Amino acid sequence: MGRDLLQLRPATPEDLEWIYELRHQVYAQELGQHAPDPAGRLRDGLDGDNVYLVAAQGAARIGFVSLTPPWLGRYALEKYLVRGELPLLTEDDLFEVRILTVEPRWRSTAAAPLLMWAALRWIAARGGRRVVAMGRTELLDMYLAAGLRPVGRTIRSGAVMFEALTGSVTELTELAMGRYGTTLERLRSAVDWRLDMAFAPRPDGCEHGGASFTAIGTDFRALGRRHHIVAADVLDAWFPPAPGVRAALAEDPAWVARTSPPAGAEGLLSEIATARTLSTEALALGAGSSDLIFRAFGQWLTPESRVLLTDPCYGEYAHVTERVIGCRVDRFRLRREDGWRIDPDRLSAAVEAGHYDLVVVVNPNNPTGRHAPAAELRSLIASAPARTRWWIDEAYLGYVGMTESLAGLAETDPRVVVCTSLSKMYALSGMRAAYLVAEPTTAAQLRRRTPPWGVSLPAQLAAVTALRDPAYYNDCWLRTRVLRRQLADALTALDEDVRVEEAVANFLTLTLPRGGPSAAQLVDECRRHDVYLRDLSPLSTQYRGRTVRIAVKDTTENARIVAACRAALEGLRPGRSSPVEVSADVLSAGSSR
Structure with a gap:
């Protein structure tokens, strides 16, 4: 992609100094929220742990948004309010959205709306159900239009007055899709979306497995593709139905179909x-x-x-x-x-x-x-x-x-x-x-x-x-335990920092270490090898975006799962990721401060 493209990506270590400088420019010099710093940089205690999403064009950085997940155990709002004053800060699935900031000359473009949408999608993809934010009082109408609601707490920070705001991730998403769906669809058609979550939720709003069948083809025109796919993202049995079942269905399939x-x-x-x-x-x-x-x-x-x-x-x-x-x-x-x-x-x-x-x-x-x-x-x-x-x-x-x-x-x-x-x-x-x-x-x-x-x-x-035929199935269930144990051992041997949890059913989970790739990245990389796993991140914040579920398959397919995970982990080592790029012509689609 060329330099005339807008990028939307997770922040890199190289972005951090620019983030500190832009924060100082806006919140110290422009708004007077904080005292100026002689070094021209503004940092806070969450900088080492929270998440930044960055918008850039070529080498020029445009804006960023900060996200604080619940597993950090603290929020920036706690500098101003104790948890007893704002009980929602004790909720397990609460994400804080912070300091959405855009360079002055880009404030009339779609950079800020894209960052806001990306933040909402990132939170949903990690199981978040509610957001909290501080919004400048003079911009309250804009926040209300986006679906955020005041919680009745006004905060003064330096020369700036803020309202504490909150909203349901589901309701904010539905409102955005309803009010701005046409614009979002136009943006999606122009976006080369490489963040580790989908640009938009499923139409029914429910996260299902089954991407493996999409790879085979839901039009059923290329069913031979199924022989190349390892469908470990759904929990279908690795074994066939009992022989009597297959015989009953095969005896007169035309009669079974038409009767x-x-x-x-x-x-x-x-x-x-x-x-x-x-x-x-x-x-x-x-x-x-x-x-x-x-x-x-x-x-x-x-x-x-x-x-x-x-x-x-x-x-x-x-x-x-x-x-x-x-x-x-x-x-x-x-x-x-x-x-x-x-x-x-x-x-x-x-x-x-x-x-x-x-x-x-x-x-x-x-x-x-x-x-x-x-x-x-x-x-x-x-x-x-x-x-x-x-x-x-x-x-x-x-x-x-x-x-x-x-x-x-x-x-x-x-x-x-x-x-x-x-x-x-x-x-x-x-x-x-x-x-x-x-x-x-x-x-x-x-x-x-x-x-x-x-x-x-x-x-x-x-x-x-x-x-x-209970005997046939009892035998299959017992054999599943053996296959699960073998798969767990092989996956554990891949990386000492990977955590494999085996329980009693026909699946297990694999959790990636902090600082490594996300579950979504591992899933995407394995798909390059026609191996499909299930990212559990949207189900619960407890997975912290780092756990996949893997269905137990037969010996051959389990070996393919292990090989795909090995290749994916090798391919996702630090320094090998790519930015997200968005076509520059989408920049006129929206406006922000």
């Missing part, structure tokens, strides 16, 4: 009841667990409902409760130092104090892979308030053992619902079949909201046949 299935999937209901020693009246079926989540939560919850999710947790739950229904959602923070395990006493206290309508527990957890013993959960539920419903997601329980299921409790306790996907454990992800277990009255209410023919004939046929 309407049993409207209520009665045979599948009966087979599940037999396999799990349950009553059919306690079951409801869905085309995958997401179908059941959307249908059940939409029936039970309203925007006034209070919901507790573990953090980290499968992202679909936050999407449905927060964005689709609009519930009031809290997070129960799992801790890496506790091995990501649920502390039953701490969770019990949170549930008791929170007056929740619904508590969601994914067990084993996705993405941590940790399992909470059934006895602990039973005790916890027994002591919980009667008004609280518990949703237990057991999509990966086969990797622990079905004796750990709470399905029997759900059949008799109206406060408990167990959801089980047949996709991951039975190698039927493409079929989309799942069931939930609930007290018969609750299950009947959900069945009434289930459309006829909701589970396809291929899915019913495959699921029934799979459930009749």
Whole structure:
């Protein structure tokens, strides 16, 4: 790219002196917020830890914005307000946006809007849910138009008055896309976007895996490409369905394709009841667990409902409760130092104090892979308030053992619902079949909201046949443990600073050290080798933008995963990254001070 291009990139060490000089020029000399410094530079105590995004054109730097993530444990606002005066400073997912500054001659261009948008996208890509900022009082209307809201705290710093402002990342993003979507789309078409996050969120606002299928081609015109792709970004089984399943589907595929299935999937209901020693009246079926989540939560919850999710947790739950229904959602923070395990006493206290309508527990957890013993959960539920419903997601329980299921409790306790996907454990992800277990009255209410023919004939046929071959699947689940252990050992051997965490399911996590590449960079580099991993950063701030989830595959594909990670880590060593470049003709698209 030539020198006439605007660059938008993370700051390099060489940028820092210019940042200090521009800060002094604007905040000491121009605005009088700080006393002038004889050296002509303005620094603060966060400079060694926070993040700068820089706009530049060729060798000329144009502007920057500073971001302070929550894992630093302190914010610049704390120079003016103690946390007791501004309780939002104690929130786990709060990012501070600071000192958006543009060189005077560039203030009428799109540099500042691009920096603001990049900051918002960077925060969302690291799991941020709320921002806080200090905005100059005379520019309050501009901040209000952007979606920020005053928190009722006015701050004087030198000659400048500021308002403390805050906003939801989701709401700020939706407002920007709604009000300025056309401009953003025009900017995107002109931007060579190389920051380690997408320029814009998915249309539905939910981060899913499955980029590997995009690489194969969602138009299904080049399915042969699948043989070259390692799809470790989704948790599909590495093993094929049981031989009987493949035979049943292959016997008369034309008939299976053209024939309407049993409207209520009665045979599948009966087979599940037999396999799990349950009553059919306690079951409801869905085309995958997401179908059941959307249908059940939409029936039970309203925007006034209070919901507790573990953090980290499968992202679909936050999407449905927060964005689709609009519930009031809290997070129960799992801790890496506790091995990501649920502390039953701490969770019990949170549930008791929170007056929740619904508590969601994914067990084993996705993405941590940790399992909470059934006895602990039973005790916890027994002591919980009667008004609280518990949703237990057991999509990966086969990797622990079905004796750990709470399905029997759900059949008799109206406060408990167990959801089980047949996709991951039975190698039927493409079929989309799942069931939930609930007290018969609750299950009947959900069945009434289930459309006829909701589970396809291929899915019913495959699921029934799979459930009749427990020995095959038990063997596959046991072999998964061996493959997971081998993969974990090989990844650990790549770099002494890389942390591999292995749990109980068909995946593990890899965390990169501070100061090295981000998870998004590792994911992108591995894709160059047709190996697809899942960046966990948007799910939780606890991952700090540095953790990927890797599905366990067979021996050959696991070797490709290890080789791709090795090459990626080598390619991402310091000094080998490239800046982000944006076409210069976008500079007339906006204005800023």
